[in-house]
Amino acid sequence: MKQTQNATKCKLRKEDTVKVIAGKEVGKTGRILKIDRVKGRLLVEGLNLVKKAIKPKKQNEKGGIKEIEAPISISNVMIMCKKCGITRIGYTFKNKKKTRICRKCGDEL
Numbered sequence: 707m708k709q710t711q712n713a714t715k716c717k718l719r720k721e722d723t724v725k726v727i728a729g730k731e732v733g734k735t736g737r738i739l740k741i742d743r744v745k746g747r748l749l750v751e752g753l754n755l756v757k758k759a760i761k762p763k764k765q766n767e768k769g770g771i772k773e774i775e776a777p778i779s780i781s782n783v784m785i786m787c788k789k790c791g792i793t794r795i796g797y798t799f800k801n802k803k804k805t806r807i808c809r810k811c812g813d814e815l
């Protein structure tokens with residue numbers, strides 16, 4: 707499988723804990739807030755923050771600089787297993803239901 711195909715075959719889900727394995731936030735972990743499977747990018751809580759100027763929309767609202775999460779490439783993160791750390795996702799069938807498991811220890815992810 708080519709690296710570029712990973713994006714569309716993404717097994718990650720919202721709320722997954724991932725570790726950044728490349729880029730400026732390498733080594734950090736966080737929870738997935740949003741996944742864009744089409745673009746192959748995701749937002750991770752508290753990671754890859756960028757400063758964004760907020761303009762006040764109402765009269766009593768304050769403008770200013772807000773830090774927001776910028777998208778990270780899906781290929782730059784890996785899922786975290788509570789036992790093993792970064793791992794790959796495997797699948798198994800539990801009660802005829804497809805379940806994601808850690809490929810290292812077999813625990814449900």
Ligand SMILES: [Zn+2]
Pocket residue numbers: 787788789790791793808809810811812813
């Ligand atoms: Zn594991």
